[in-house]
């Protein structure tokens with residue numbers, strides 16, 4: 164489908180577990196394919212036969228709105244069949260193990276699994292128990308690669324003056340410590356040549372990030388936002404916090420809320436991003452989420468063609484089951 168894919172000598176990974184395994188050329192090829200899929204989504208009939216005969220299993224052991232629905236939309240828009248597993252409505256509650264659950268679903272012959280799990284590394288573990296391809300839809304605090312891909316793709320479409328990501332400044336503000344979105348975005352944007360500034364209180368900003376090339380840490384919102392081409396706000400992930408990590412929510416808001424006032428320091432055309440779900444008036448000022456600078460809904464919309472491209476690349480770029 165794309166010339167860029169042929170130009171890349173590295174073998175394309177069988178799975179999408181995290182972006183460390185994918186080269187910049189492979190990511191560029193994925194974005195080329197996304198452009199084609201985005202065009203499909205502008206047609207009256209938003210459906211192509213590209214994945215006819217393939218079955219995609221969505222295995223969600225943790226809640227999701229955007230990721231699960233957009234993967235299912237992405238599969239069906241390419242005429243794949245979809246089987247869906249939701250942990251809350253499954254036999255996990257009757258004591259079935261993760262391995263037996265996968266083997267049960269695997270007996271139904273899916274070609275690719277989209278997996279979200281609260282345990283870091285769970286999608287990697289599943290690759291040992293199935294011949295099907297596996298896409299990580301978020302594991303613990305470790306990685307959420309398709310979120311980072313759709314974030315970067317959204318930036319690319321809105322900031323065409325950057326041919327690549329060299330010279331781009333991304334600020335990520337909030338609960339970095341518990342965020343798989345932050346980890347995958349750091350991996351992707353720095354790999355593509357951008358500079359990433361991570362900002363938050365000391366308890367939510369692990370110093371290990373500062374050891375990475377192309378990454379700066381700061382506890383001052385003004386320093387993070389200054390000159391940024393995109394500012395991404397992150398939710399406080401209370402469900403992953405073992406204890407209280409903030410003196411008070413009011414203080415957190417005052418120091419770290421991404422607001423219209425804070426944006427005044429950013430690049431004049433800076434984009435406001437949020438992976439969702441968002442808590443208005445906590446990590447992001449409510450009206451800023453609806454401001455023309457906000458691309459939060461575009462991020463959701465782009466999730467479909469990006470995930471179409473991921474499914475197409477893994478299933479048709481290779482074959483279904485190995």
Ligand code: CP
Nearest residue numbers: 227228229230438439
């Ligand atoms: N961004 C994201 O992963 O959203 P969901 O949890 O709704 O899938």
